[in-house]
Amino acid sequence: MKSTVKTPLVSKRTAKVSPKSPMISRHQLATQALRAFEQAVKVFNLREFSEAKMMFEELQQRYHQEVEIIARSQTYIQVCNVRLANNRALPRNADEFYDRGVVALNVGNFAQARTLFEKALKLRPDDSYTLYSLAATHAQAGSTDQALSYLEQAVQKQPRLRQQALNDTDFSTLKEDRRFLELLGATSPFDLLEARREIS
Numbered sequence: 001m002k003s004t005v006k007t008p009l010v011s012k013r014t015a016k017v018s019p020k021s022p023m024i025s026r027h028q029l030a031t032q033a034l035r036a037f038e039q040a041v042k043v044f045n046l047r048e049f050s051e052a053k054m055m056f057e058e059l060q061q062r063y064h065q066e067v068e069i070i071a072r073s074q075t076y077i078q079v080c081n082v083r084l085a086n087n088r089a090l091p092r093n094a095d096e097f098y099d100r101g102v103v104a105l106n107v108g109n110f111a112q113a114r115t116l117f118e119k120a121l122k123l124r125p126d127d128s129y130t131l132y133s134l135a136a137t138h139a140q141a142g143s144t145d146q147a148l149s150y151l152e153q154a155v156q157k158q159p160r161l162r163q164q165a166l167n168d169t170d171f172s173t174l175k176e177d178r179r180f181l182e183l184l185g186a187t188s189p190f191d192l193l194e195a196r197r198e199i200s
Contacts, residue, residue, distance in 0.1 A: 033063035037073060044076055053080035091116070094123035098130055105133065105170075110141040128158035136170035147171075148179055155183065 040055035056073040063069060091097045101116035117134045124130060135151035138144075151171075155161050162184045165171055174180035 029063065030066060033059065033066040033069050036063065037069050040073070040076070044080070047083075049080040049083045053077055053084070056080070091119070094120045094127070094130070097123065098127075098133070101130075101133060101137075105137055105140070108140075110137055113137045114141070126157060128154045128161060131157065132161050132165070135165075136168065139171050139174055142173065144174065144177065147174065148177075148183065151180075152183055 036055070036059045040052055040059060043055060044052035053076075056077045059073050060070050060077075091100055097116050097120035101113045101120060104110075104113035104116060114134065114137050117130055117137060121127065121130045121134065131150050131154035135147045135149075135154055138147035138150060151165060155165070166184050166186060171180065
């Protein structure tokens with residue numbers, strides 16, 4: 001009887017070899033990073049600061065090994081942040097200029113208040129309240145002639161502002177000025193006494 005030699009069974013299953021992903025060379029990465037950077041700069045130059053900032057931030061995450069480009073991207077991100085903050089901060093219409101002017105006047109920044117009110121007036125030339133606020137600003141700053149000029153325009157457009165001006169402490173420096181009192185129609189002895197009492 002022939003003896004048979006048992007040969008070990010060889011599994012037909014072969015181990016799967018996963019295909020190696022192609023290695024991206026250092027040069028290719030640098031080229032890709034530079035292209036991404038240039039594209040972000042183009043968007044930045046179009047003044048699309050929000051989108052440009054996102055592109056620079058994505059570039060930093062993807063190509064973190066490209067030290068020079070990352071440093072330049074960080075500079076652009078900082079500029080984007082400043083531009084975006086300025087865009088949010090800048091007044092865009094007459095109301096916003098006026099509101100900022102009121103804040104500046106209330107804290108005693110007369111130069112800034114005057115600038116803001118003047119910008120509001122350019123956008124809305126006939127606004128009596130802006131004219132009145134300019135008058136108050138000049139009065140507080142000691143510019144009597146300009147204060148009276150703006151106040152005259154304001155009360156011509158809105159006569160009820162006369163009474164408000166009489167009682168407004170912003171005009172306290174003008175309480176002894178006869179031109180101011182005549183402009184407001186407070187020239188009788190009783191009116192003069194009342195005006196002095198109210199403003200003081």
